[in-house]
């Protein structure tokens with residue numbers, strides 16, 4: 008059994024996304040004598056940098072079918088509302104669900120079971136449309152009921168990341184802008200730090216504990232470190248997967264109507280996506296049907312999941328397959344229809360995240376590589392936990408993480424099914440052809456809605 012690190016030790020955190028940044032902040036705050044190095048190839052305050060955590064905006068909600076994540080999200084929301092690092096970047100406009108997967112009803116029941124004083128409601132289609140006439144031409148066919156929570160909303164992603172990055176550097180964490188090349192493994196196979204390339208100069212950062220928070224790059228990074236060590240590899244515990252997003256402009260005369268819209272989730276066979284109301288005169292949409300980019304890894308001699316190497320294929324750009332453009336246009340059309348004319352898609356983005364088969368996070372000490380901790384698998388829902396997730400990583404580091412959480416987020420755990428099937432990638436980006444609508448039984452089909 009691995010011993011606990013010293014509170015005055017040195018910690019190398021690789022990756023400044025939600026997991027890495029939050030870990031650095033909570034580590035410095037709870038252990039002011041710890042030396043914390045935060046390493047990323049891009050600064051945490053740079054916008055549109057290709058990290059999943061860097062975005063135009065993200066949804067913040069505690070509406071979860073799993074009571075455990077609901078509790079954690081409620082705690083995070085308290086901070087979003089009250090902490091000056093986060094609150095200027097949080098907008099509580101409410102969130103409306105139209106879906107056939109029972110997520111709204113499950114959230115509604117969970118709030119009550121947990122004794123949470125919630126304002127969430129189940130609405131009939133007529134009630135929902137009376138409240139939000141902006142959706143009167145939305146395609147809600149197949150939705151069983153609507154669910155609305157006025158206490159959900161969204162966050163300005165790049166702005167919140169930049170604000171927290173500053174707060175974290177202010178605690179005394181040292182940021183190093185560098186590419187991490189691989190872990191340093193000693194002859195016994197334990198991790199003693201990370202080899203980096205800093206503006207072309209190679210050097211080693213030695214640390215008592217190395218915390219790997221590289222999101223969608225986790226599989227590739229471990230493969231590059233020691234391809235000969237199969238015990239080190241992710242071996243299906245997570246995959247790099249993406250979903251397509253778009254930003255759209257709209258005629259100025261629509262502003263009045265659009266700014267009354269809540270965040271909207273559509274979860275029906277013909278539409279799997281979300282929309283976020285205006286920010287900087289733009290609407291944002293996601294299409295949740297994910298995909299991989301499998302690529303050969305020479306060292307391993309097999310394919311692994313990894314984001315494409317071109318930055319334009321993980322940042323906002325036009326460099327996106329036509330079929331994906333059509334899939335996200337389907338979300339736009341089915342959200343606002345002809346009731347809001349003139350919405351025009353401006354740019355696209357494939358947003359790459361690490362996704363685990365059950366969509367639970369991985370926060371654990373690597374069982375066969377001493378001194379290495381993995382904090383990853385945001386699984387398309389991790390961003391809202393920016394203010395708090397690092398607390399749990401620090402607890403895992405020091406052996407104080409509550410047992411149910413330690414079990415849920417373990418590197419080695421039993422998978423008992425997927426929390427949200429549409430997040431599970433079942434196709435590869437290279438195989439995506441023209442969009443012909445989704446099939447009622449799953450996948451791309453010919454029975455597109457009209």
Ligand SMILES: Cc1cc2nc3c(=O)[nH]c(=O)nc-3n(C[C@H](O)[C@H](O)[C@H](O)COP(=O)(O)OP(=O)(O)OC[C@H]3O[C@@H](n4cnc5c(N)ncnc54)[C@H](O)[C@@H]3O)c2cc1C
Pocket residue numbers: 021022023024025026027046047048049057058059060061064065066067185186187188220221222223224228248249250251252293358359360361382383384385386387388389390391392
């Ligand atoms: C389409 C989409 C929409 C989403 N929407 C929401 C939402 O609305 N609400 C929500 O709560 N969650 C959402 N999520 C999930 C959320 O974005 C992620 O769970 C979260 O951002 C993951 O953070 P991370 O720290 O694991 O990874 P990242 O944010 O990707 O950070 C990883 C970091 O590692 C760095 N890195 C990688 N390799 C190296 C290396 N070799 N050297 C140096 N640095 C390296 C990268 O530069 C990057 O900064 C969404 C995800 C997707 C894909």
